[in-house]
Amino acid sequence: SPPARVTAPPPASFRAALAKRETLDFAIDHLARHAPVPAEVVPLPAGAPLGAITVDTGRCTLCMACVGACPSNALRDNAERPVLAFIERNCVQCGLCETTCPEDAIALVPRLLTGEGARRTVTLNETQPFHCIRCAKPFGTAQMVQSMLVRLAGHPAFAGANADRLKMCADCRVVDMIEKDTGATRGATLQ
Numbered sequence: 033s034p035p036a037r038v039t040a041p042p043p044a045s046f047r048a049a050l051a052k053r054e055t056l057d058f059a060i061d062h063l064a065r066h067a068p069v070p071a072e073v074v075p076l077p078a079g080a081p082l083g084a085i086t087v088d089t090g091r092c093t094l095c096m097a098c099v100g101a102c103p104s105n106a107l108r109d110n111a112e113r114p115v116l117a118f119i120e121r122n123c124v125q126c127g128l129c130e131t132t133c134p135e136d137a138i139a140l141v142p143r144l145l146t147g148e149g150a151r152r153t154v155t156l157n158e159t160q161p162f163h164c165i166r167c168a169k170p171f172g173t174a175q176m177v178q179s180m181l182v183r184l185a186g187h188p189a190f191a192g193a194n195a196d197r198l199k200m201c202a203d204c205r206v207v208d209m210i211e212k213d214t215g216a217t218r219g220a221t222l223q
């Protein structure tokens with residue numbers, strides 16, 4: 033049978049934006065709106081400049097290193113609580129988050145997500161904050177503290193009885209060090 037006729041979409045009515053990415057978004061929206069077979073998600077080959085990421089929540093400690101590495105504001109944190117959020121439309125699939133993550137928790141998912149879903153902020157991982165054992169101020173997460181306890185077990189500043197410092201906020205950690213160092217120096221002077 034003869035191939036099905038594909039009719040060209042009507043001319044687009046948007047104006048080209050200064051930012052190339054914005055123009056690309058307009059074009060994708062236009063083509064998706066007039067696609068003969070509507071599709072919300074279209075898988076793309078590796079290396080495509082559009083897509084999502086997945087985060088293995090069993091590995092992620094919510095350290096937010098990936099947020100700092102993301103050059104396009106696709107990854108977001110929250111000043112109030114430990115939440116890792118993502119806006120797919122901003123992601124350029126550069127892979128910097130994947131290579132930065134110390135827990136190897138991120139994987140790239142090249143794809144085209146059409147419609148409002150790509151502009152929505154989605155939560156990739158979240159948890160409750162950890163509270164400083166000295167002043168009760170919230171900081172980091174329980175997973176992050178646990179990970180530091182394992183990684184820094186051999187470090188002299190955090191070994192043995194000093195391991196509790198890792199359960200303190202940055203301010204209390206310094207106070208604890210000064211108090212213990214001062215006490216040790218005084219003890220040595222008295223001997």
Ligand code: SF4
Nearest residue numbers: 092093095096098133
């Ligand atoms: S995904 Fe990796 S880099 Fe991002 S918050 Fe989780 S552990 Fe940190």
Ligand code: SF4
Nearest residue numbers: 102123124126127129
């Ligand atoms: S792949 Fe690049 S743009 Fe996408 S979330 Fe990771 S760092 Fe951000």
